[in-house]
Amino acid sequence: MKLLRFGPKGREKPGLLDADGGIRDLSAHVADINGRHLGRNTLAELAGLDPSRLPQVSPDTRIGPCVGGVGKFICIGLNYSDHAAETGAEVPPEPVIFNKWTSAICGPNDEVIIPRDSRKTDWEVELGVVIGKTARYVAEAGAMAHVAGYCVVNDVSEREFQLERSGTWDKGKGCDTFGPLGPWLVTPEEIADPHQLDLWLEVDGHRYQDGNTRTMVYQIPFLISYLSRFMSLQPGDVISTGTPPGVGMGQKPPVYLQPGQQMRLSIEGLGIQTQRVIAEPSSDT
Numbered sequence: 001m002k003l004l005r006f007g008p009k010g011r012e013k014p015g016l017l018d019a020d021g022g023i024r025d026l027s028a029h030v031a032d033i034n035g036r037h038l039g040r041n042t043l044a045e046l047a048g049l050d051p052s053r054l055p056q057v058s059p060d061t062r063i064g065p066c067v068g069g070v071g072k073f074i075c076i077g078l079n080y081s082d083h084a085a086e087t088g089a090e091v092p093p094e095p096v097i098f099n100k101w102t103s104a105i106c107g108p109n110d111e112v113i114i115p116r117d118s119r120k121t122d123w124e125v126e127l128g129v130v131i132g133k134t135a136r137y138v139a140e141a142g143a144m145a146h147v148a149g150y151c152v153v154n155d156v157s158e159r160e161f162q163l164e165r166s167g168t169w170d171k172g173k174g175c176d177t178f179g180p181l182g183p184w185l186v187t188p189e190e191i192a193d194p195h196q197l198d199l200w201l202e203v204d205g206h207r208y209q210d211g212n213t214r215t216m217v218y219q220i221p222f223l224i225s226y227l228s229r230f231m232s233l234q235p236g237d238v239i240s241t242g243t244p245p246g247v248g249m250g251q252k253p254p255v256y257l258q259p260g261q262q263m264r265l266s267i268e269g270l271g272i273q274t275q276r277v278i279a280e281p282s283s284d285t
């Protein structure tokens with residue numbers, strides 16, 4: 001099942017994708033696609049609906065982030081060995097964890113804003129894992145039972161803010177619009193193996209990233225188990241699992257996003273995101 005949220009920013013409604021790629025309105029059956037409604041029972045009820053009997057939604061409708069009310073947006077750094085190499089970093093002996101502020105979350109096709117004073121805004125296609133059931137001190141063996149589904153994430157990153165402005169990476173990771181999510185939250189029965197998915201990202205048609213989730217260093221069951229030792233993972237939390245090589249800072253010479261450019265990115269079975277890059281309007285306020 002491919003769940004989604006559609007409509008104007010902040011007023012998204014729940015929907016699903018039918019077999020023909022059309023959007024259907026789920027409002028009569030669930031209040032939202034968020035942590036309150038990602039349990040196995042709710043997902044089973046939604047899966048039991050006949051999509052052809054649900055109201056159709058105009059294909060021109062804006063698609064919002066595929067999960068609403070995200071509590072935590074946790075990211076894993078340097079989780080592909082070849083990406084670590086291109087940034088000049090070692091593969092970390094334990095996962096690197098950082099945050100994206102939830103105010104960074106936007107729809108998969110919304111504009112991405114280059115923040116004021118930015119010179120190094122970069123891209124990162126990543127597999128997002130959405131939690132459906134609270135996980136606290138879970139074992140790897142049972143970790144996948146806590147997954148509600150998967151989605152595409154663009155871990156947009158400002159490298160100077162991240163790496164040259166002191167402290168943690170978070171300053172460069174959580175700017176507004178730096179977290180496009182979606183288009184769809186794809187439930188686990190549709191993804192035979194989340195560690196065998198092609199993922200790619202293009203800027204203005206040039207393919208910079210072209211990888212496969214099989215080369216992740218720390219895989220999803222380990223990550224859920226590991227994170228659950230430091231925090232409780234709650235329904236609706238998103239874990240972004242790291243990026244393969246081909247980011248802008250890894251090019252020789254480095255390449256960064258400019259206003260007017262377009263990013264396209266995708267993960268096998270999880271849909272495509274398309275974002276136009278714009279500059280933050282300058283203002284004296």
Ligand SMILES: O=C(O)C/C=C\CC(=O)C(=O)O
Pocket residue numbers: 076077078079083087088089124155157163242243
């Ligand atoms: O140079 C470093 O230490 C790390 C640079 C980029 C890694 C990153 O942002 C990631 O998400 O991975």
